[in-house]
Amino acid sequence: MAKRALIMVEWSRGNGPLYIQAAHHLGLYPIALTAHPTQHDYPKGIEAIRIDTHDLDPLIRECSRLRETYDIAGITGFAGDESVSATVGKLCRHFDLPGPNPASIEQCCDKFLQRGILAKAGVPMPAYRLAANAAEIERSAADIGLPVIVKPAVGSDSRGVRLCRNLDEIVEHSLFLLGGKHIWRSPPRILVEEFAQGPHYIAHLMGNEVIAIAATEFGPPPHFVFRGYTLPAPLTDDACKSITEVSLSCLRALDLGWGxxxxxxxxxxxxxxxxxxxxxxxxxxxxxxxxxxCGVDLVTEHLKLVIGEERVLRKRHSQTVVARSLLPDRDGILDWIDGGNRAAAVPGVAEVKLYVKPKIPIVRKGDNRDSMGYVVAASPSHAEAEAILKRAVDLISWSITALPPLREQEQSEQDVYQH
Incomplete structure (x- = not known):
């Protein structure tokens, strides 16, 4: 009997290992199709194959080749580039496997198109405009009123997203986006949005069910790099109900709800x-x-959907989980980072993860790639979870030696390194 395989398009350092673990638990052999097989430190128990993951035809041919040896139970993917999710949907359709509707995914990947669909459905949103050049960005900002968010209409991980509080910052960020420093895979299209001010929350859904609502906080402006995370969010019942209702309205408007x-x-x-x-x-x-x-394993339940099995979303317990991302305060060379083991030993700490090692260059991008690691703590009490997290984070320290300003060529080489 052929081995049951799980095809994974691209990779994620955060969720990738969770999918490997879940795949093995479900009796699946994971195979990663990736454009950069040597870029990631893949764990044991996974096969990585080099392929252009932005081109559907080679992916179809490779999956057809693999099907000669394996029983392909399902196909899923990771969305460092969110177009991957649409490609996965198309692969699933081609091989008659369970998967998301690629048309629904594609209209979400284009944030301007997404906004238009949600606006027609009456979903509350910030004011927004679409721009293609610096003059249009400035005109859109004037129409909306400062401050504004300026970001690519297609993208992820907060890349290219910036709060612009005055005209100088708009000019500076326009030059960054349009002057060759931001990587575009299609003609530049820029979203200019009203800065909606207030606490930030994320609703996590599986299918048509809201599983959890988290409160998040960012590092210092003008960028939006995730720094803190609290789950469940400290919200009133009425506020939770309101966020849930708007979330379900989004699903209906965008024809989502499969996964x-x-x-x-x-x-x-x-x-x-x-x-x-x-x-x-x-x-x-x-x-x-x-x-x-809350005890819901979203990754395993997602994989059950992917391979056509019934999911179980029953909550098994309830406690407060808080996390802190470790963000550098300067660019330079990381001399040392210490205290991870001491932090992990603090009672109530669930996990400590460090992504970086001494002597590597630290080049902040102003997006979620800036994180050097994180600490997670849990407790039945919100206040106690926060106290545990603070004790652990205070035990971790590092030193970064700042370097003289880089010439353009040197900066470009470090950018390649960071990618």
Whole structure:
């Protein structure tokens, strides 16, 4: 009998190992199709094959080749580039396997198109405009009123997203986006949005069910790099109900609801407004935090959907989980980082993860790639979970030696290294 295989398109350092573990638990042999097989430190128990994951035809040919040896039970993917999710849907359709509707995914990947669909459905959102050049960005910002968010209409991981509080910052960020420093896979299209001010929340859904709502916080502006995470969010019952209702409205408008979705909100003076609908599993290891908080293993339940088995979303317990991302305060060379083992030994700490090692260059991008690691703590009490997290984070320290300003060529080489 042929071995049952799980095809995974691309890879995620946060969720990838969770999918490997879940695949093995379900008796599946994981195979990664990736454009950069040597870029990631793959764990044992997975086969990695080099392929252009932005081209559907080679993926179809490779899956057909693999089907000669394996029983392909399902296909899934990771959305460092969210177009991967649409490609996965097309692969599933081609091989008659369970998967998301690729058309629904594609209209979400284009944030301007997504906004238009949600606006027609009456979903509350910030004011927004589409721009293609610097003059249009400035004109859109003037129409909306400062401050504004300026970001690529297609993208993920907060790449190229910036809060612009005055005209100088708009000019500076326009030059960054349009001057060759931001990588575009299609003609530049830029979204200019009203800065919706208020606490930030993420609703995590599986199918048509809201599993959890998390409160998040960011590092210092003007960028939006995730720094803190609290699950469940400290919200009133009425606020939870409101976010849930708007979340389900988003699913109906965008024709989603097959698998995982995460929806970002700001709670403003008018209530919840939708910042973004992401038709995918949340990144950064969020599924692990959700399982720790309420006992629902989103990754395993997602894979059950992928291979055609019935999912079980029953919550098994309830506790508060808090996490802190370790963000550098400067660029330079990491001299040392210490205290991870001491932090992990603090009672109530669930996990400590360090991504970096001494002597590597630290080049901040202003997005979620900046994280050097994280600490997670859990407790039945919210206040106690926060106290545990603080004790652990205070035990971790590092030193970064700042370097003189780099010439353009040297900066480009370091950018390649960081990617």
């Amino acid at each position: 995982p979705t995460c929806i970002e909100f700001r709670w403003t003076k008018h209530g919840p407004v939708v910042i973004e609908v992401n038709p995918r599993m949340p990144g950064g290891g969020d599924p692990k935090l959700i399982q720790l908080a």
